[in-house]
Amino acid sequence: MSESDRVAGPPGEVPVTGIGTAEASPRVRNTKGSYLATKLAYNIGRLHGLRLRLYLYRRIGMKVGKGCVIRRGVYLGSPNELEVGEGSFVGRASLYCTGGVKIGRNVNVSDGAVIITAKHDVNSPIFEAKYEPITIGDWAWIATNTIVLAGVTIGEGAVVAAGAVVTKDVPAYSVVGGNPAKVIGERKRQPFDYVPGSYRPPFL
Numbered sequence: 001m002s003e004s005d006r007v008a009g010p011p012g013e014v015p016v017t018g019i020g021t022a023e024a025s026p027r028v029r030n031t032k033g034s035y036l037a038t039k040l041a042y043n044i045g046r047l048h049g050l051r052l053r054l055y056l057y058r059r060i061g062m063k064v065g066k067g068c069v070i071r072r073g074v075y076l077g078s079p080n081e082l083e084v085g086e087g088s089f090v091g092r093a094s095l096y097c098t099g100g101v102k103i104g105r106n107v108n109v110s111d112g113a114v115i116i117t118a119k120h121d122v123n124s125p126i127f128e129a130k131y132e133p134i135t136i137g138d139w140a141w142i143a144t145n146t147i148v149l150a151g152v153t154i155g156e157g158a159v160v161a162a163g164a165v166v167t168k169d170v171p172a173y174s175v176v177g178g179n180p181a182k183v184i185g186e187r188k189r190q191p192f193d194y195v196p197g198s199y200r201p202p203f204l
């Protein structure tokens with residue numbers, strides 16, 4: 001990095017650099033394998049035919065249970081770090097999985113949801129990249145246009161209401177909404193009689 005790339009900070013502070021360079025930024029979990037899997041998943045995600053897509057996703061290291069739908073047009077970063085349990089539905093969402101994403105059984109991830117395990121340390125002089133895993137419990141519903149941030153665990157049966165930004169763990173069977181998401185309701189605990197992955201809209 002040349003001196004001209006440096007941006008002077010306040011006197012006495014470490015100079016702020018541009019976006020971390022390859023040698024400076026410790027991208028702990030991003031590997032050549034995950035970059036390749038991301039690239040392949042981008043193309044797989046545009047193919048017609050759910051069964052074909054699932055076959056190819058599994059070939060590139062994604063763990064997908066039986067009876068799942070991963071909808072055409074989804075964005076999957078580091079799909080080799082993604083696990084989706086039986087009967088779950090993932091719509092046209094964006095999942096950045098470098099830090100590890102574990103989705104339970106019979107989960108519904110609606111169109112427009114963003115699940116992101118990556119962040120930057122804003123006080124790091126090298127804008128250090130950090131990755132923290134996200135876990136989503138069985139029967140949870142991640143509604144449309146929500147954002148689930150790094151390190152969060154969503155409890156079993158919980159509902160993340162449309163537009164919520166989830167910054168902290170969500171208790172089981174609670175309904176959370178808003179930015180930052182807060183508990184706005186409870187979901188009845190009962191034996192559920194639906195399988196999100198059995199929903200097959202046309203042109204999947």
Ligand SMILES: CC(C)(COP(=O)(O)OP(=O)(O)OC[C@H]1O[C@@H](n2cnc3c(N)ncnc32)[C@H](O)[C@@H]1OP(=O)(O)O)[C@@H](O)C(=O)NCCC(=O)NCCS
Pocket residue numbers: 110111142143144159160161162163164175176177178184
């Ligand atoms: C979770 C959800 C279903 C709640 O809907 P609901 O049970 O009909 O709730 P209500 O409209 O009766 O609202 C109850 C309260 O929660 C609030 N609320 C409802 N949705 C909210 C949201 N997304 N964010 C914040 N607050 C919300 C309401 O303002 C109301 O507050 P009040 O009691 O102070 O008036 C709805 O918010 C939602 O997220 N829909 C998702 C749509 C979607 O993703 N569709 C894709 C289908 S796969």
